[in-house]
Amino acid sequence: MNAEAQSVVDHFSARAGKYDRSSSWCTDDKLGDLVLRSARPRPADRVLDVACGTGLVSRLFAGRVAEVVGVDLTEAMAVQARPHLSRLHIGRAEALPFDDGEFDVVVCRQGIQFMDLPDAVREMARVTRPGGRVVLVDLCAYGEEDRDEYFEVLRLRNPVRRHFFLPTHPARLLESQGCDPVESHRYISVEDVDVWSDNGAIGEARREAIREVYRTASDDFRRLHSVRESHGRVVDNMLFMVTVGHKPRT
Numbered sequence: 001m002n003a004e005a006q007s008v009v010d011h012f013s014a015r016a017g018k019y020d021r022s023s024s025w026c027t028d029d030k031l032g033d034l035v036l037r038s039a040r041p042r043p044a045d046r047v048l049d050v051a052c053g054t055g056l057v058s059r060l061f062a063g064r065v066a067e068v069v070g071v072d073l074t075e076a077m078a079v080q081a082r083p084h085l086s087r088l089h090i091g092r093a094e095a096l097p098f099d100d101g102e103f104d105v106v107v108c109r110q111g112i113q114f115m116d117l118p119d120a121v122r123e124m125a126r127v128t129r130p131g132g133r134v135v136l137v138d139l140c141a142y143g144e145e146d147r148d149e150y151f152e153v154l155r156l157r158n159p160v161r162r163h164f165f166l167p168t169h170p171a172r173l174l175e176s177q178g179c180d181p182v183e184s185h186r187y188i189s190v191e192d193v194d195v196w197s198d199n200g201a202i203g204e205a206r207r208e209a210i211r212e213v214y215r216t217a218s219d220d221f222r223r224l225h226s227v228r229e230s231h232g233r234v235v236d237n238m239l240f241m242v243t244v245g246h247k248p249r250t
Contacts, residue, residue: 004162005092008114009074011160012053014201016076019054022199025189031137031240032060034187035107038244039135041065045104050093050124051111055081057137061105069103071096073114093120101129109137113163118176125177125247134179134245136170142239143167145220153213156206157197170243179245187242193234 001009012019020026035057041047045065049058052070054077061068062084070085071093072078078088089097093108094116106124124134139154141147143166151164171182193214197207214227214234221227226237 004160005073007160011158011201012074013076015199016054016074016080018200019077020056023189023196024191025238025240026056028189031187031189031242032057034185034242035109035135035137036060036064038183038185038242039105039107039133041105046102048096048098048103048106048124048127049081049085050096050106050108050120051114052081052085052088053077053111055084057107057109058084061107065105069098094123096123096127098127100126101132102127104129104132105135106132107135107137110139112136112138112170112173113158113161113165115162117163118173121173122177125174125179125245128247130247130249132247134174134177134247136174136241136243136245138165138170138241138243140165140167140169140239140241142224145218146224149213149217149221150225153210156210156213157199157202159202159206165241167239167241170241171245174243174245177245178248180248181246183244185242185244187240189238189240191236191238193236196236 041064046067047061047065049070052058052072058068058081067086069087070081071089075090106128128134141150171184174182197210228235
């Protein structure tokens with residue numbers, strides 16, 4: 001395992017115990033429903049959950065499809081997903097141990113920001129059958145107006161993060177791997193920033209630096225994120241892009 005991968009494992013091992021409570025989006029049923037509608041799973045489908053973590057996405061598909069397989073780099077996270085999985089593989093998304101076209105649906109929620117790109121998405125497309133779907137779910141800046149401030153917030157919360165996205169970036173990744181058509185859906189997650197930053201892997205200095213970004217945020221950032229404050233706490237409307245790439249049949 002290289003140093004970058006080990007840093008991801010260390011970070012998420014520290015977060016494993018409280019991950020499911022670290023953000024409202026983790027267990028947001030409406031976001032889960034949007035993922036399911038986008039993936040359009042059928043009873044006979046085989047689903048691969050890349051960066052499955054604690055199984056929050058896997059459990060959406062469990063019982064709805066024939067098989068749910070999980071892949072994650074961090075064993076301390078992935079062992080929590082076992083009850084929702086048919087199989088679990090501990091390893092890198094950039095080298096998936098599966099045959100070409102083995103899965104009907106491949107989904108990755110909040111994972112590609114830690115991976116080699118486009119290598120990981122290439123692997124996701126490779127193991128998807130012709131006619132299948134690849135679903136990427138990612139936090140994004142709203143646009144150029146908020147990108148620098150929001151990317152700094154994300155970097156402070158997660159120092160092992162390697163990639164930061166605008167809304168068009170996930171679609172471009174899927175298009176670069178031959179997916180056509182590609183559809184994108186927006187979802188707003190309302191987050192208490194103090195809860196969201198208390199992830200178990202960063203110290204109070206970084207949490208305070210996140211608060212300072214919000215205190216000094218530009219008018220554009222505050223408008224786009226609908227930032228509001230109450231009794232010293234900050235609420236942010238964070239943008240998710242749910243992006244679906246269809247693998248051509250020929």
